[in-house]
Amino acid sequence: MSDAGEFVDYTLQRESSWEKAAEANEHLGGLKVYGASVGAVRGTIRDALKRHKGLSHDDVTALSSELWSEPVFERRLAAVVLLQTKVKILVNTDLTRLEGFIRQSGTEQLVDPLAVDVVAPLLGRLEGQARERADRVLERWSNDPDPWLRRAAALATGGPTP
Structure with a gap:
């Protein structure tokens, strides 16, 4: 896993709540759920982009695929947030x-x-x-x-x- 991918996954797991995971798990089509909030996902991507400045198009798309590769809702949402943030490239x-x-x-x-x-x-x-x-x-x-x-x-x- 890339440094950026490890940072995102680790941070999302640290931001998790088992209560939130149990609640969300019922509505997410069989995806695993860490239990991190949408705000935590957005903040994690913001922090990852600060840590890893100057990501190229290929870096962004590779990171989005890396995050998406595991069937975990927050990782996939992080991939979406990354693409939203970098849609211009x-x-x-x-x-x-x-x-x-x-x-x-x-x-x-x-x-x-x-x-x-x-x-x-x-x-x-x-x-x-x-x-x-x-x-x-x-x-x-x-x-x-x-x-x-x-x-x-x-x-x-x-x-x-x-």
């Missing part, structure tokens, strides 16, 4: 990674912020051929059998949610 080819995250999410508490705060702003910045490619990807998502992917497509493009 994402490119249309990152939609492939985002598609994988959305397919594996299992809860609207991850799908919705990915769609609204990552995919939608990314689409809004794209132009020309990159935008055309992204539009084709979102069209495919909207017709996919996966309900999370259809939901994400609708949220990202401002359409009705399925």
